[in-house]
Amino acid sequence: MENLVMETPERTVMERMEKGTAPPPEAETPAACTFEVKNLSIWYGEKRAIDNVTLDVASNAVTAIIGPSGCGKSTFLRALNRMHELTPRTRMEGTVLLHGEDLYSNTIDPAIVRRRVGMIFQKSNPFPTMTIGENVVIGLRLNGVRNQRFLNERLEKSLRMAALWDEVKDDLHKPGTSLSGGQQQRLCIARALAVEPEVVLMDEPCSALDPIATAKIEELIYELKSKYTIVTVTHNMQQAGRISDYTAFMYLGRLIEFGPTTKLFTNPTEKQTEDYITGRFG
Amino acid sequence: MAVAASIIGKERSVQARMASPSRFADKAFEWLTLAMALAVVVLIILIGWQLWIGSSVAIRKFGFHFLVTSTWDPVAEKFGALPFIYGTLVSSLIALLIAVPLGIATAAYLTELAPLWIRQPLTSLIEMLAAIPSVILGLWGIFVMIPWLRDYPFPWLKRFFGWTPFFSGPIYGPCMFAGGIIIAVMILPIITSVSREILRSVPDLQREAAYGLGATRWEATRIAVLSYAKKGLFGAVILGLGRALGETMAVTMVIGNTPQIAASLFKPGYTLASVLANEFTEATTDMYLQALFEIGLVLFGITILVNLLAQLLLRTIATTSATRAVQ
Numbered sequence: 001m002e003n004l005v006m007e008t009p010e011r012t013v014m015e016r017m018e019k020g021t022a023p024p025p026e027a028e029t030p031a032a033c034t035f036e037v038k039n040l041s042i043w044y045g046e047k048r049a050i051d052n053v054t055l056d057v058a059s060n061a062v063t064a065i066i067g068p069s070g071c072g073k074s075t076f077l078r079a080l081n082r083m084h085e086l087t088p089r090t091r092m093e094g095t096v097l098l099h100g101e102d103l104y105s106n107t108i109d110p111a112i113v114r115r116r117v118g119m120i121f122q123k124s125n126p127f128p129t130m131t132i133g134e135n136v137v138i139g140l141r142l143n144g145v146r147n148q149r150f151l152n153e154r155l156e157k158s159l160r161m162a163a164l165w166d167e168v169k170d171d172l173h174k175p176g177t178s179l180s181g182g183q184q185q186r187l188c189i190a191r192a193l194a195v196e197p198e199v200v201l202m203d204e205p206c207s208a209l210d211p212i213a214t215a216k217i218e219e220l221i222y223e224l225k226s227k228y229t230i231v232t233v234t235h236n237m238q239q240a241g242r243i244s245d246y247t248a249f250m251y252l253g254r255l256i257e258f259g260p261t262t263k264l265f266t267n268p269t270e271k272q273t274e275d276y277i278t279g280r281f282g
Numbered sequence: 283m284a285v286a287a288s289i290i291g292k293e294r295s296v297q298a299r300m301a302s303p304s305r306f307a308d309k310a311f312e313w314l315t316l317a318m319a320l321a322v323v324v325l326i327i328l329i330g331w332q333l334w335i336g337s338s339v340a341i342r343k344f345g346f347h348f349l350v351t352s353t354w355d356p357v358a359e360k361f362g363a364l365p366f367i368y369g370t371l372v373s374s375l376i377a378l379l380i381a382v383p384l385g386i387a388t389a390a391y392l393t394e395l396a397p398l399w400i401r402q403p404l405t406s407l408i409e410m411l412a413a414i415p416s417v418i419l420g421l422w423g424i425f426v427m428i429p430w431l432r433d434y435p436f437p438w439l440k441r442f443f444g445w446t447p448f449f450s451g452p453i454y455g456p457c458m459f460a461g462g463i464i465i466a467v468m469i470l471p472i473i474t475s476v477s478r479e480i481l482r483s484v485p486d487l488q489r490e491a492a493y494g495l496g497a498t499r500w501e502a503t504r505i506a507v508l509s510y511a512k513k514g515l516f517g518a519v520i521l522g523l524g525r526a527l528g529e530t531m532a533v534t535m536v537i538g539n540t541p542q543i544a545a546s547l548f549k550p551g552y553t554l555a556s557v558l559a560n561e562f563t564e565a566t567t568d569m570y571l572q573a574l575f576e577i578g579l580v581l582f583g584i585t586i587l588v589n590l591l592a593q594l595l596l597r598t599i600a601t602t603s604a605t606r607a608v609q
């Protein structure tokens with residue numbers, strides 16, 4: 001059985017599978033927060049994309065980041081799993097703690113970070129040379145899981161969690177790209193969930209989808225919240241209002257306001273936030 | 283209403299000022315480009331036809347035997363092209379075996395791994411390799427590469443793989459293997475630069491998908507980049523093969539120029555292109571010239587055949603994945 005277990009620093013897939021449900025809040029982290037971001041600044045070359053952002057992301061909740069284009073919301077999201085490092089010539093300052101552990105410490109491999117913090121992108125990106133089934137379990141395969149029975153279990157479980165199982169269960173051998181746009185995006189969600197990440201980051205996951213597919217993804221996000229911590233970027237304020245528990249408003253790389261979604265939308269403390277959500281700029 | 287009318291009025295005057303689109307110029311452009319495109323096709327057909335005319339007597343005299351016999355005796359007027367066909371195919375195969383992994387690995391390094399500052403200079407250097415005249419590469423082959431091969435890698439290969447027919451027998455120096463290596467050097471730039479363009483065209487979203495799952499750089503390159511680019515890379519290999527089959531000067535200088543079919547790669551060989559280059563000036567009799575023309579026709583045919591097969595193969599791959607999508 002040991003060969004089934006994927007090594008992660010804190011817990012293993014199997015341990016979590018036995019519990020069956022969500023990672024319980026860590027005892028040592030107060031108020032159940034998943035990420036603690038302190039004084040984060042990020043530069044692309046000379047351009048400062050993120051300016052001194054401090055923010056705590058609550059566990060088992062949806063945190064939405066809103067703001068006009070170019071405000072740094074995507075960069076902020078990518079800093080949470082070190083994806084921004086793929087862009088050449090980036091530099092960062094500050095700390096990002098995941099369950100109290102520094103994601104940017106020298107001893108941590110970015111590949112491990114991304115295993116623990118999954119990501120969904122603006123456009124669905126299944127691997128075109130792989131079947132639907134292969135797409136879902138590729139993350140497990142990459143991490144050395146070989147046991148076919150275990151892979152099949154994870155395949156079904158992940159697809160069910162992504163609300164896609166009933167639509168594709170007879171077509172698992174077809175290419176991932178044969179699905180519709182909305183289905184492809186849910187396939188990508190299943191692929192991210194298969195490795196049981198601690199957090200799922202979503203970078204405008206519905207921006208390329210029609211309203212019906214969008215509604216499905218939003219419903220899915222709402223359901224996933226019981227098991228996962230979700231951070232999503234959106235430039236659709238109605239969407240942020242519908243799906244999120246907390247909302248952060250960013251402007252020009254700075255965090256202007258952060259708080260419970262209902263408060264931020266009904267009674268914002270900052271003038272800029274109010275101007276933005278009432279559509280006066282942005 | 284008055285405002286609307288004035289806007290419409292203005293629009294009319296702009297419309298009136300514009301010249302009507304020239305149908306003639308458009309047609310002329312179409313015919314001109316068509317003519318250019320056809321010129322290439324006509325050129326290919328004319329070359330094939332000339333080769334056919336130039337070798338018609340030989341074709342009638344030797345028939346199919348020309349392709350399957352091994353005697354090349356201009357004095358007795360006995361001509362068989364098999365050793366040359368064999369030499370061309372084997373030397374090209376060796377070249378591909380060396381240049382394809384090297385070229386694709388280099389391209390992957392340049393697009394996926396290399397630090398930014400090194401990418402452009404390295405690319406330029408590799409493309410400069412293509413600018414070296416092949417006769418100079420041949421000279422380098424004779425005076426540097428062959429002595430080195432004879433002293434170090436060949437004896438080593440013989441010691442460990444001498445039990446296979448491919449690396450047995452005496453080591454002369456100029457041989458089939460040396461020919462294959464020099465062709466590999468010559469086709470490396472094209473395979474590398476075409477592969478690099480293809481890998482660069484893989485969408486970043488694919489890379490991010492892999493990295494997002496915790497893939498290492500090698501894993502991301504393998505599952506997201508190389509497998510996405512498979513078909514294009516195959517095209518790069520075929521382009522390289524097309525070049526390899528026709529390489530002449532440098533190969534002629536190192537392959538040994540002996541028309542024989544030998545399993546050992548340490549034995550000298552001969553290619554279709556080399557025999558043409560070497561013997562055209564000596565072709566004193568009509569039949570000799572006819573035979574050389576037929577050699578040219580065979581080379582022409584092999585090159586076209588290889589390209590057709592490759593396109594067919596590519597289409598089969600494409601349709602099987604398409605039917606998989608439909609099923």
